[in-house]
Amino acid sequence: MNIDGHIHICDLKAKPKPEKALGDLATAGFGGAIIISLAPPTFFIKSGKDASTGERLENVMEWCSGTENLFPFYWIDPLEEKAMRQIEKAIDGGILGFKIICDRFHPGDKKAMKVYRAIAETGRPILFHSGILWDGKSSSAYNRPAEFEALLEVQNLRFSLAHISWPWCDELIALYGKFSNAKKIRDDVTCEMFVDTTPGTPEIYRRDALTKLFSAGYDVRNNVFFGSDCTIEDYNTKWASEWISRDTEILKTIGLPDGDVSKILGGNILNFIS
Numbered sequence: 026m027n028i029d030g031h032i033h034i035c036d037l038k039a040k041p042k043p044e045k046a047l048g049d050l051a052t053a054g055f056g057g058a059i060i061i062s063l064a065p066p067t068f069f070i071k072s073g074k075d076a077s078t079g080e081r082l083e084n085v086m087e088w089c090s091g092t093e094n095l096f097p098f099y100w101i102d103p104l105e106e107k108a109m110r111q112i113e114k115a116i117d118g119g120i121l122g123f124k125i126i127c128d129r130f131h132p133g134d135k136k137a138m139k140v141y142r143a144i145a146e147t148g149r150p151i152l153f154h155s156g157i158l159w160d161g162k163s164s165s166a167y168n169r170p171a172e173f174e175a176l177l178e179v180q181n182l183r184f185s186l187a188h189i190s191w192p193w194c195d196e197l198i199a200l201y202g203k204f205s206n207a208k209k210i211r212d213d214v215t216c217e218m219f220v221d222t223t224p225g226t227p228e229i230y231r232r233d234a235l236t237k238l239f240s241a242g243y244d245v246r247n248n249v250f251f252g253s254d255c256t257i258e259d260y261n262t263k264w265a266s267e268w269i270s271r272d273t274e275i276l277k278t279i280g281l282p283d284g285d286v287s288k289i290l291g292g293n294i295l296n297f298i299s
């Protein structure tokens with residue numbers, strides 16, 4: 026089963042329709058998806074501004090109700106005063122993972138690190154944005170892959186970096202190598218890094234980025250997954266299916282066996298969530 030690992034909710038007023046979501050996903054060739062809640066009020070996107078934690082939670086849970094194949098993730102701002110309380114609420118409410126965008130703090134920020142540790146203790150993963158951030162502000166310094174080395178010190182965390190960190194794909198691949206090596210030379214490094222290949226990479230960079238990711242010599246086959254970055258209210262089936270067929274062709278040309286391709290398009294997400 027193909028799974029879309031990166032879908033946003035952008036409209037609090039849109040009535041959640043999980044059946045329609047599953048139908049749209051099926052049209053695009055997916056059997057399930059990670060659905061990310063509305064943005065926290067501090068984020069520049071207006072959508073979540075007027076929504077409380079409870080409303081954002083309830084909304085994403087409704088979008089994922091009645092099916093096992095829509096996985097609800099809660100977008101948390103680790104600098105918000107009640108971030109720790111939000112983690113508890115989210116877990117109690119059935120959230121399966123968290124989304125974080127470092128838009129005004131470094132990934133290694135002390136306060137944020139405490140939040141990652143609290144999430145890791147719940148056994149739930151974190152989807153991080155990485156790569157250039159289209160927020161109209163000076164925020165790139167917070168999203169360079171190497172900045173995420175800080176996560177070496179978070180025990181048992183599963184986390185992903187989105188967009189192959191475009192345009193810093195080389196840096197992302199090197200970071201993956203660093204995490205693998207750190208685990209070999211340090212017994213206390215227990216976090217696991219995943220790569221979320223959600224476009225961000227314009228088409229002209231795609232083949233190059235994926236070829237390097239799978240040919241650099243690091244064993245990434247079990248730690249890469251696909252996402253579309255579409256919105257759930259208005260899922261762009263044509264766009265998502267074009268990306269998945271383009272990626273499939275590239276992965277096969279690189280020489281990945283069918284079993285690996287299907288893990289990258291779906292199976293690895295289940296390990297990320299579980």
Ligand SMILES: [Zn+2]
Pocket residue numbers: 031033254
């Ligand atoms: Zn996104």
